[in-house]
Amino acid sequence: MIRINEAGLRSTVQDRGRFGHLRSGVPPAGAADPFALAAANALVGNTDDAAGIEIIGAPFRFSCDDARVVAVTGRDVSLTTRSRLPGWSSVFVRAGQVVAVNLGERTRFAYLAVSGGIATTPVLGSRASYLPAGVGAPLRSGGALPLGDTDAGAEDAAHRIEPTTYDGQARAMAGPHDGRFEADAIARFFSATFVVESASDRQGVRLGGVPIAPRPGELQSCGVVAGAVQVPRGGAPIVLLADHGTTVGYPFIATVIASDLGKVAQRMPGESLRFYRVERDEALDALRAERRALDG
């Protein structure tokens, strides 16, 4: 078991997402910063479908009933055991040893992976929490979660993965509805500096500062992916994240590439965000580079 001494504000169990019931309207959920969770899992020797904990809000402290390798990733994160240890690296912790996850002022989501993975019972094929539908629940201080089996030992610690540079610059492909925007609206989208609004959450990051209006005309709802940049009638774009509704009725001016989703998700309200236009090949190169970093 992993025992949660202090659970933060709204921490949940997440994995890479639930993609088997999209046609029933069930959102993928999963980590808002997918690469950060994937890195944490890779660091502790878990498979890429393992579940970890998405931590929102300090303080977060835990211990495990047996010895485990753990890693914390995300923006501006570190661990404290007896001493302070950097994030994005694997750490061996003894049975019962209390570990604090340290969040910085700009940490929106931190990810904790434990060797063996969080072994809660999957719901509809995934351990990802989706709180709006009561799938999973926020972790409680004093609670405990089951862990999977592991043979990882002290020799598996001290691996490191280069952290994401959370610099407020995300790459995005134009479209799929670029035809529903004037060329200058698209040009403005890819040159503007947006400001992240406080209503942002796991469903989406809301962008203020530069209104971008679509051409008039109705659009039938269509299926969507995380990273899609939706432009509602008011013209304030929303980048959809893991908890997005499965279909949306507003046009999409652009789609953030999968590798840069975390750079969007981790922006705090009031921070700036810019989008750089890339083609699909560059998005693929970024995915391959990610894969290499994870396979280390």
Place this chain on the structure above:
Amino acid sequence: MRPRVAPFGEAALLVELGDEFQESVVGWARGIADTWESTFNFGPAVPAYASALLRFDPLRIAPAEAERLANELLARGELMAIASEPRRVIEIPTTYNGPDLVATAERSHLGVDELVAVHSGREYTAYFLGFMPGWAYCGRLDPRIVAPRHERPRERIPAGTVAVADGQTGVYPLASPGGWQLIGRTELAMFDPSAAEPVRIRAGDRVRFVPL
């Protein structure tokens, strides 16, 4: 618009079949989604009124190849539409007491009793599920029912609320914000994640509202 296939990020394609609701196009979208999932087995698909989102793993199948196959599916035309299948009929016991019931009746130049009779008097088709778990877009409404979306969506609509908007009807499976006109309530659970079949209504089902 001409039907087309557009990249939706590097790991999905959006097949767009039209701009307007057309009964035959709904079946076409679902046929494309079914073939993508079951014959090609590349990844999940999400059909809607006039589109199908096709997902794939771009490290397993080259996006250009996925796009070529999606275009091939599109070129088969409406032959792809799913054959009519034996359809279940789902009955939704409904108390017509929603906060927009009277206003909707007035806007439609119907008495409240007439509105209830018109809404419950036909069998709807569940065209697709989307938006939130278990939400089925059902239609078409009797054209006498005039139900534009609210300019300002409500912040919280209780689970089980029966609503209408723009020729469609549906039931909010979970408490959520929403802009539809609220005309009634049902106790029937529309989404249960612990059930083997988590959603009450499947795409293709016939749906009837039964007044209580």
